[in-house]
Amino acid sequence: MASEADQENESVGLRVGPLAWKWPPVYPYDDELFLRSDAEPPMLNPMSMVNGEIPQDTEEDQKERTERSEKAAKEFWENEPDTEEYLSGASVNNLQNHLGFYLADGDAVLELGAGSNSYFPPSLKLSRHVGVSYTDDKMKSNPSITSSIIADLNDVEEERGLRSPEVKSLGAGTFDKVVMTNTIDFLTHPREVFRTAWFLLKPGGTMIVPFSSKDAYKSAFGDVQTKMWRTMNDDQHMWVAGSFFQFSAGEGWSGLKGFDISPPKPSNFIQEKLDKTTGAYVVQATKSDLEPTSVDPDDPAAYFGTRLWLTPVLESRDKMLITPRLGRAWEMAKTEEGRKHLEDNVEVLPAIYENLIKMDR
Incomplete structure (x- = not known):
């Protein structure tokens, strides 16, 4: 789905070119797809049916599950396990090469969902690297981060953006790049997060969204991943990530691309069973730089x-x-x-x- 022309001046692994994406006219996802596992309605037990009637999930039940899920998620992120052990060396190297291709010395970078490792090339010299995460514990050990903000990426003003006053105060058109690595699968309100990124980017700036294959760290993070990430495959995840760009700011994004930067598959069945390599993918787009501040009488x-x-x-x-x-x-x-x-x-x-x-x- 990426032509030779699409691949010119791009990093390796380009899989979906800018003209290959297709979208429905309206947002295609139900709220249920953004639920964590502990917020989903319980599986229906046939023995619970009374007189042939299916028990209905009440509004109070839904509210109680959501509150319990939010509390569990907060506890989880306050004691977040170390993600690095769930990414193979080859995947980490490929991601580092990809980020090194698009990030440049002197860039001002905002990292959403920052942790102890940003996977940036060691030689990269940024002018500014602001990390945003639920807690400051991991960011303190990240040598690249120059300043940090504690904020919940799932606390949003619906249809607008992140609620955090500290993030808003960073200012419109501030950053050359926004990077959000291994975070998209935990977002319950992704459109608002992408809108905030669009707001904070300079015109012509790029948002880069890397994520790991479906089962990369399922055992550690499965309970806080959204339902769509637990149930869909990696190809679907790439389309989903692209759709969050489309349904957050539409034509405000340009040059939407999807990359498969996974290491090569093992050559035989035995190696495949023993291999622990995780797949890696990236979806990214650029903030459109045609942003008129006054009306052009000709258009x-x-x-x-x-x-x-x-x-x-x-x-x-x-x-x-x-x-x-x-x-x-x-x-x-x-x-x-x-x-x-x-x-x-x-x-x-x-x-x-x-x-x-x-x-x-």
Whole structure:
């Protein structure tokens, strides 16, 4: 799915090129797919059926399980096991080479889900490396991190971004790269995390999301992985990771690519059974650098299109319909005051659509 042209000027292992991704018109995931194992409804026992009726999961049951799951997750991350032992030397080396290809000396890097090892090349000289993680314990032993923020990546303002005031205070357009290694499989609100990364990146900056194969550390981390990560395969995980870019900021991302940087498979059956090598994958995209701050009279729709990239509530298909209409309305406005009024009131579109959705229901 990656052509020779796609592979030019890219690191090894490119598997899915920018034009190969296909998306449904709306977000394709149910909330249940982001549940941890201890928050899922219990398996139905046929013996529990009374008079042929299936017992219903009550709202109180759901709330109690969620609260118990959140508490268990916090306890887990406060005593997080060491992940390095679950990654083979070959996979670590391949990941280090991949990151070294795209990171450059002098870059300002934000690492979400940072730990004791960032897998950056030892010779890399960053201008700044900010780590964000649930606890500071692992980050303290990371020699690359220059400053750290303690924040829960699953604590979000829905449809907007991370709730953490410290992360927000880093400022828009601050970082050249955002790296999030072996973290995507634990995110219960990935769109908000990706939107925060988009906000913090400079135009033209890249978000790099490496993750390990499905069973790399299942025994240690299985309880806190989301259901989609426990039940889907590695090919599906790559598509899922790409979709979080698409459904977080749409056209605000460009050059979406998927890499398989797994070490070669053993050549025979016996070696395959003995081999403990873990697969490794990367999905990454660049923040679009066409970000007009004022309306171009020759293409007013482009301005409104970028304004709608991160608009809550509106789906991609709504934005596609609205953008040219806003551009046409701006062209038809008779006065500068009328055009300014139109630009200012783009902000109320989410509230309008929120009410339309309620009416539709």
